[in-house]
Amino acid sequence: MEMVNIKINGMPLSVPNGISILEAARYAGIEIPTLCFLKKINQIGACRICMVEVKGARSLVTACVYPVNEGMEIFTNTEKVRRSRKLTLELILSTHDKKCLSCVRSGNCELQKLCKEFGVDDEDYFKGENVRYDFDDSAAHMIRDNNKCILCRRCVAACDNQNISVIGANARGFDTHIGSAFEKDLADVSCISCGQCIVNCPTGALREKDETDKVLEAINDPEKFVVVHTAPSIRVTLGECFGMHLGTNVQGKMVAALRRLGFDKVFDTDFGADLTIMEESNELLERIQNGGVLPMITSCSPGWIKYCEHYYPDQLDHLSTCKSPQQMQGAMIKTWYAEKMGIDPKNIFVVGIMPCTAKKFENKRDDQNASGYPDVDVSLTTRELARMIESAGIYFNHLPDEEYDNPMGDSTGAAVIFGTTGGVMEAALRTAVVKITGQENDSPLEFTEVRGLQGVKEATYSVAGMDVKVCIASGMKNAKIVMDKVRAGTADYQFIEIMGCPGGCVNGGGQPIQHAVVHNFVDLTAIRASALYETDKAMPKRKSHENEAVKRVYEEFLGKPGSHKAHEVLHTSYVPRPKYK
């Protein structure tokens, strides 16, 4: 690598040639503020907050996109630079709806943080005429409030990176606003509800639809038996909301907090995940043996399912008919568990804690009500749970570690890794190999080929003389690559795992929001994912079919995987959706 010698604030430094001033400053231990910049996906130099002085340059330059070269002298904190940044912030504030007191992002807002740092104390400096925008709350999962939008276009970049591109900048000049084609509501375009726009928004312009009120209402209703279950990835991300290090596993404290919030039972969606593996691996083997539609594709990710329905409506036969773990869990709670406990499913209220905004869409889908009532009543994101814990005054960091309730608190390592790309595949392989070979003890536990954050992964395994070729994709840009092959008939895989968000659920649209500086300089997804693999490694049971509760439900209720009963309770159907309407 060719190195160049530069000076940052007078400090001599040798850095790789051609990197941006922003990156070079990191080498000097200096964080240059950014608002619009997202590494690789939004390098547009639009917000002008990262301006720095370069000796000899005619004017200030944008550090995020300006490359360093030999002998460059950079100043990041001069009076001129500070004045420029303050002016930029005042201009942004002139059209910003400053409802900071109750804004969902207050305290975690990138704009608010900068205003504080730069001492912007006259937020009405450029006060003038403003365009008022109506909220777009048409979609099941989110609200767009353009009055808080600063036009950084990070949401647009995130949507483009997902290959969805249903939002963009409309009109020009003072009227520029983020919206969809022909100003349609988000519910009327082919948005997949992944929420990647939300986790990339610097302000409170985009947020999930908060449903915590419904949950509190149910908890306070003496008639309701309120059951909560937490998705695999939540245990390694929730801690971020309470200032813990990235990748801290807070399972025990999370369970304790949920109990203190007043939930009657605290279950682990890992049970639903293990059950999914039982049903899905059975469905796969049946399809292979009976000449069914192959490759079969996983159906755990509702963002991916909605993508397939909008963009590949002719390929729905490839989708596994299995409900997602969230829905399986809910369905089992309101059927088997309700029956066991003698509770009318009408009075059971199931809450899923999910890394995902698309789950809010999923639980309202048709054909997701095995008991005659919705399998899951409310789906909350990790962020909503954190807010509930905060507002209840629960001192999260000081909670004792507690265990999930029985019986649906039982879990395996296979279920835990559902939270990262390749995890469902690995879990399925662990069980499928045992099923095919009949050998429990000698079969492999770790399938490293399917791990990692590459967009598309392939592997072939030889099991009892049969070659099983698998493929894993995460993020819809990668899904498109795989699905175009499926449509063309050139995808010679038996089994494909697709997750809606890049990197899988650990990078889901419902996860704690980290500022752009974290996304730009830390591999957030990899850290969260490795915490899941560590958790898996430490589990006494690591194969889904070893889950005791799963064994029991087959003995007591479902019979065997793929049974008539299992189909009634645990499987679902899909509908083609238009790309435009």
Place this chain on the structure above:
Amino acid sequence: MVKKISKIPFNGTPEQEARLKEVINESKHDKSLLMHVMQQAQLIYGYLPFEVQVMIAEGMDIPLEKVYGVSTFYAQFALSPSGKYSISVCLGTACYVKGSKDVLAKICEKLGIEPGECTPDGKFSIEACRCIGACGLAPVMMVNDDVYGRLDPSQVDGILDKYMA
């Protein structure tokens, strides 16, 4: 100003569609030709309604929102058709100080549409334009190629009635 999206039902002909498809086929190898395709489409249809933009988006393999974004960025693209009689009211400086805004308001009131829109029967469209170089006649309006000067709002009824027939 935010452009008005026409609510008039799309009534493109197979001939128009064939011509647009031809333009798209010549251009789809290069996404940077999007503006060219949109300009041609506007020549063919007179404006760029939803149905036309979807054809362009699909044909060029560019998301519809990107096409729409371009169509709302540049003043040259229209989202509403021109009427049989296209009315332009000059809002240039001279006409403006002579009260052309009142003339425009009167026309809008009479036709029940706003600047940038077309009447449902396709007969009239209104736009506010910049100086047309007839400041001596201010305030000025044009109906297609007919110029009307030294206007006051009370004359609007009489002028429009000529075209209503």
